[in-house]
Amino acid sequence: MYTGDQLREMFLNFFQEKGHRLQASASLIPKNDPTLLLTVAGMVPFKPYFMRQVEPPFPRATTCQKCVRTPDLERVGKTARHHTFFEMLGNFSFGDYFKEEAITWAWEYVTEVIKLPADQLWITVHPEDHEAREIWINKAGVSPDRLLDDEENFWAAGPVGPCGPCSEIYVDLGEARGCGKPDCAIGCDCDRFLEIWNLVFMQYTRDESGTLTPLPRQNIDTGMGLERITSVMQGVVSNFDTDLFIPIINKIAEIAGINYKDDPKKDTALKVISDHTRAIAFMLGDGIRPSSDGRGYVLRRILRRAVRYARLIGIEKPFLEQIFAVIQSKYAHAYPELKENENFILNHLKLEEKNFQATLEQGTQILQDKVESLKKQGLQEINGTDAFHLYETYGFPVELTEEILAEEGITVDMENYQLAFEEHRKAAKEQSRQMVSSAENMALINKARELGKTEFVGYRQLSTETFVAALFSGEEEVASAGEGEEVLCLLPRTPFYAESGGQVADKGWIRSERAEAQVMEVRKLPDGSFCHRLRITSGVLKVQDTVVAEVDGEIRKSIAAHHSSTHLLHTALRKVLGQHVQQAGSLVSEERLRFDFSHFSAMSTEELNTVEEEINRQIRGALSVNIAEMCMEDAKAQGAIALFGEKYGDEVRVVRMGEFSTELCGGTHVQNTGEIGIVKILSESGIGAGLRRIEAVAGKQALAYIHSLEESLEEIAVILKAAPGESLKKAGQMAGQLKDAEREIEKLNARLSKYEAENILDKVQEIQGVKVLAAKVQAPDMDALRKMSDTLKDRLKEGVIILGASAEGKVHFVSVVSPSGLNGLHAGKIIKEVAAFTGGSGGGRPDMAQAGGKDPSKIEEALAKVPAIIKGMLG
Incomplete structure (x- = not known):
């Protein structure tokens, strides 16, 4: 039985022997392709070659390409074959060989190398592709009765562009894997007939009118899923039962304290988590960071889905780091980025898993509120639209919603859930289609x-x-x-x-x-x-x-000064904060520099000052800037830092600044760091989970910034009526005086509040034996309103107090029920209904709650409703 590693190596070796250039997997971030968020197929890195936007540097290639697809996310774990992350084996020809070689080599590989029995294999061809049919029969030696026509065997890059017929190779896994229907055959939804390889014959280009024109240079693009062929060769019923997944599944089961294959429902969760954690590891390994949009959103969604499914099998503590260790040990020999970027991956796993707990708790609270509302209405089913909202907004899979609700005897309207889900999926696909077909010049x-x-x-x-x-x-x-x-x-x-x-x-x-x-x-x-x-x-x-x-020479000088400063900044940050710091983006212009980097907390003033001083020390040292082109191996040997997630060619440009900084870079630079003059850091801020940003200026822009600060200090000195050197002392004195004045104002406000509170006690009314005070008062903010309610509570001793006030166009409400739970009344529920009359909302504890509103003109109207609200609650 071949392992997944062996099958990967066998495929690549076979095509290397056929003269193909072995290429390492490209990043999951497509390079120079705005039509794709992620690398979704083996041919994606070669699109410029197929479309002849770039002349291919070699005529044929073979790869095992990392891919991520999410359109069928909901089917992952529920079928034997669907995945988010998968490895796609492929061989490619860029105008070199065509159908005959592609077909005969494919047949040779499946029948002679991995030795699948010919009588278990089926071939599909496009009905009009007579050439391919003849090659399969006469060159490859396939029996005509093993060939079937399939009108769907036609591949296209989009509405316009390269396209062509294709041939698929299927393996018959036996009657035991079938549905048992008499007409069970290729194309049946059951698991008996499995497509293992697709050979695309890219021979036409299609224009806007749909006309097909033969390409002057025809191409080959093939794809064989490693997970699928491994499941076939290992004789297992699912990709998840191969050695590519079993170590991961076993570790998850161990953490959960369960066994794989004991419970089908828990098995689904184990499969989802194993699939998703692979995708998470490889996406982070390629420099994708969790975020609220783009590919970062895809990553965050997959990660949160894994954590949610972990909860279904009892895993409530952080666990992703343990699973990553298994994935790393299984895959790092083939994909070294999993080891090289270990710190980056682990830091993001910890941070994202921790942050999601808050979101999960928020969604759980919303679900519990919904349960309470349904029970009051005497309902036993949650609306499908609400269930989908929980999924889309808070990341609750419907299975988790069903499980939580089942404990309360409530079901989910799955019909409407599916309608909402399908509507969302159609909208997403349409957006994707529009993206792919976006016009280019x-x-x-x-x-x-x-x-x-x-x-x-x-x-x-x-x-x-x-x-x-x-x-x-x-x-x-x-x-x-x-x-x-x-x-x-x-x-x-x-x-x-x-x-x-x-x-x-x-x-x-x-x-x-x-x-x-x-x-x-x-x-x-x-x-x-x-x-x-x-x-x-x-x-x-x-x-x-x-x-x-x-x-423009002056602009070039300023840009070069800022670019060279980013190199000094990068090294200084790694020196001060640690080697985990990695560049995550930058902007270098004439006016300033912006540098994004991985770090998981705000920098202290001391750290920023140390970094700035380190940069300026290297500038004063007038380091020579040497630039050389060399092979990647030599660059690595010199300790050159590469931009995380960037794919480099065989020859790279190395920018070296003395012994301080060595980086791969194609930009323009100063010849000597002394030309920069000075660097001044303007700000440091957070821009996302685990990401920080520094903005700075260099050279004449830094000098202009310092001059502007001096001018501001002089203006402040004039306002304070102090000499520039005495401004700080004078500002301190004035701040102390201001604080004393604020304390005095606070005391006066407290006296006024007490006076006003004593004068509204005559508005107390009794409702079914409960004292109720509802009044509009003068209060500058919520804090003052709360203090007034405390004064009234002390005077009233027992009852309900609802106060309303407006300040700066805002509405504030406070409610108090004393003692807590008096006659079953709840301060949070009372204030929620009162605030609604002013277009607001709020809530809180049974004894005290607060709320806001939007329309100050309706405060008195809202307070007038209090007696009716109290009566309703008292029954």
């Missing part, structure tokens, strides 16, 4: 590819002679552009740095004999060409004009 991309890569000379010089290779107005190619027009321009050679790696693009000018244009923006196209957005300021600029492209 393909005319510009194709023209750039035709012209070839732009030569970037900006590292060595700030101006160069070149010529206008193409101009575009939107998606239309034009021959010229006149004064006032904005156009996109392609140059064969440029000194302008294109926006990349957090560094903004250079600005400057393009000048010909007859025209001048301002360079507003520079971006990189998929093939590496630079696209310049120009505003023509004078004359007419024409295609083929000889021009001088010149970078």
Whole structure:
């Protein structure tokens, strides 16, 4: 029996022997692909090659690609095959070989390498793909009666673009795995016939009208799920029963104190948690952080779903760290990022698991309130829409809701739950479809590819002679552009740095004999060409004009100073806070720098001062900045820090600042740290769970900031009527005087409140033997209102007090029931009903509660309702 590790290695070795370049799995974060949140298939990293946006550096490749898909999240754990994270084995041809090789190698692999019996295999082909059918029969030697037509065997990258027919290989797992129906065959919903490999023949391109045109260079894209083929080779009924999952499941079961295969319901939870924890580990390993949107939201949702399912089997304490240890030991040899980024992964697991407890408790409270409301109404079923709201907002799976409600004898309206769920899923799919089909300037991309890569000379010089290779107005190619027009321009050679790696693009000018244009923006196209957005300021600029492209030197200097400062800042942070600090994004511009990094608490003033002093010490040391290109292995040997989650090529650019900082970077830098002058940190703040942000200025911007502070101090000194050196002392004296005045005002307010309280006691009325005081009073804030209610409680001794006040357009209410539980009355329930009349809400304990409102004009009306509310509660 082959292990999952062996099957992964066997596949990759087989195709390496067939001349394929072995490529490591790309990140789960798709590179330069705005249409995808996550890498969802093995072909995703190669899309630019298939679409010829970039010329492939090798003709064929093989990979085991990490993938995450979530459209069928609800089916995970309930079927044998659905996963969020999975490994996709694949072989790819970029205009090299085509159908014959793809088909014959696939057949050779399944029948001769892993030795699946031919009489258990079935092949499907597209009905019109006669070529593939003939190859399967005549070249691969497959019996014609093992081939079936399937009209769905057609793959497309989207509504337009590359597409083509495909062939699928199925394995018959035997009658015992089937549904028993006489017509059970390929395509049946049962588990008997399992698709193990899909071969896509990318031979057409489809235009907007739906017309198919043969591609000049045809491609191959195949995919075999490692989990599926492992389950087949190990002879188990589910992917979860393979050695890829069993160690994880066993650890979860151990923590829960249960056994796998004892209880089907608990088995589902074990499968969900094992699947989700794999996805969590690999997403964190690639630098994805939990957040409230994008791929971070996907990660957070999966993580919370794992924690919720853990509760279903009795795991209430943090457990993800223990599961990660198992995943790391199982997969780190194939995916070293699980080891390299261990601290980052563990820190986020701990923080996110801890933070979710608060959300879970909040959702539980809402559910309990709902139970109480249903019981009062004599109902025994919760609305399906409410159940879905709990799922979508607070992360409660419907199974958890059902379990909690079952203890109270309440069921869930599953029909309406499913309707709400389906409506949400359709909306999500439509959003996804719109994202994938978003327009790109393909005319510009194709023209750039035709012209070839732009030569970037900006590292060595700030101006160069070149010529206008193409101009575009939107998606239309034009021959010229006149004064006032904005156009996109392609140059064969440029000194302008294109926006990349957090560094903004250079600005400057393009000048010909007859025209001048301002360079507003520079971006990189998929093939590496630079696209310049120009505003023509004078004359007419024409295609083929000889021009001088010149970078604004002052702006470049400021950008370089800020970029070099981020390198010094990164190293200083790691030195002061610890090696767990990793860059999580940056912005480098002429005006300032912004640096995001992983750290799990706010920095103290002392830490910030130490970091700032360390940076400026290295600036004063005038460290030489040396830049060299080398292979990745040599860069690692030199201790170069790579940007977390970034994928680098074989050759990398290493920026070294003395012995202090060594990083991989493609940006522009100073030649000596002394050129920076000075760095001043402006702020440090939190921007998300486990993420901090520092903003700072360097060079002349730092000097301008210091001058502005000096001017502010001088103005403060004038206001305080003190010499600049005495301002702090004078401000301290004034603050003390202000505090004394505030205390005096507070005493006066207390006396006024006491006086007012004594004068409203005549408004007390008796309702069914209970003393009730409801009155509008003068109180500047909620604290004053509470103090007034305390005074009245002492005087009234026993009864109900409801006070209302308005201040600065806000409504405040306080209710007191003394003694607590008097005649069954509840202060929180009383105040909730009163506040509702002013458009507010609130609640609290049985003895004291407070609330807010929106409409001050309705305070008296709300208080007038108190007798009726009390009567209703007293029955």
